[in-house]
Amino acid sequence: NAGVTQTPKFQVLKTGQSMTLQCAQDMNHEYMSWYRQDPGMGLRLIHYSVGAGITDQGEVPNGYNVSRSTTEDFPLRLLSAAPSQTSVYFCASSSDRGTTGTQYFGPGTRLLVL
Amino acid sequence: AQSVTQLDSQVPVFEEAPVELRCNYSSSVSVYLFWYVQYPNQGLQLLLKYLSGSTLVKGINGFEAEFNKSQTSFHFRKPSVHISDTAEYFCAVSDKRGSARQLTFGSGTQLTVLP
Numbered sequence: 001n002a003g004v005t006q007t008p009k010f011q012v013l014k015t016g017q018s019m020t021l022q023c024a025q026d027m028n029h030e031y032m033s034w035y036r037q038d039p040g041m042g043l044r045l046i047h048y049s050v051g052a053g054i055t056d057q058g059e060v061p062n063g064y065n066v067s068r069s070t071t072e073d074f075p076l077r078l079l080s081a082a083p084s085q086t087s088v089y090f091c092a093s094s095s096d097r098g099t100t101g102t103q104y105f106g107p108g109t110r111l112l113v114l
Numbered sequence: 115a116q117s118v119t120q121l122d123s124q125v126p127v128f129e130e131a132p133v134e135l136r137c138n139y140s141s142s143v144s145v146y147l148f149w150y151v152q153y154p155n156q157g158l159q160l161l162l163k164y165l166s167g168s169t170l171v172k173g174i175n176g177f178e179a180e181f182n183k184s185q186t187s188f189h190f191r192k193p194s195v196h197i198s199d200t201a202e203y204f205c206a207v208s209d210k211r212g213s214a215r216q217l218t219f220g221s222g223t224q225l226t227v228l229p
Binding site for chain 2: 033043107108
């Protein structure tokens with residue numbers, strides 16, 4: 001199994017541009033989520049999904065959209081990039097419906113918005 | 115809502131010395147507790163989790179953490195560290211009531227093991 005994969009690894013955008021961060025998992029996990037990591041702030045939850053067709057907002061959803069058309073994929077869209085969205089983005093997945101499940105993280109996407 | 119405070123942002127320690135990384139949390143409901151590790155340029159990996167039962171949780175490579183409900187803490191310890199333990203460590207909690215796994219993370223502790 002490849003686990004959780006993310007593309008691209010690095011991206012530079014100009015303010016106002018849009019892009020999609022890709023996330024895929026091959027473990028048949030129901031639960032997937034997106035976090036952003038900023039220095040001194042740990043990871044903060046952006047959006048999450050408990051299954052195909054079901055998404056919900058996390059702590060910092062503004063400026064981001066998600067969809068979940070398949071179990072495997074959970075893309076994160078930046079509609080109009082802003083410098084405040086410069087961050088490292090992590091996708092994670094988990095197997096069970098309860099809160100006890102281990103979350104598996106991808107390697108991250110490093111985004112710089114100029 | 116929950117919050118997590120990691121009391122030390124940087125912890126330098128010499129190789130083979132013991133280390134404790136401190137974590138306190140705040141929550142109005144019961145929580146599950148986790149420690150994750152992040153090596154440079156990688157994603158996070160789970161080290162330990164407390165769900166219920168014994169308050170002392172043991173992991174691989176000599177890591178352990180102890181849950182203290184009265185002090186709302188989940189401190190992480192290792193009796194003898196190695197150079198390879200250099201990484202950033204994150205404490206996290208999740209709400210026992212919730213149906214989704216929303217983790218609330220602390221700000222992280224950078225552990226640097228010196229030769």
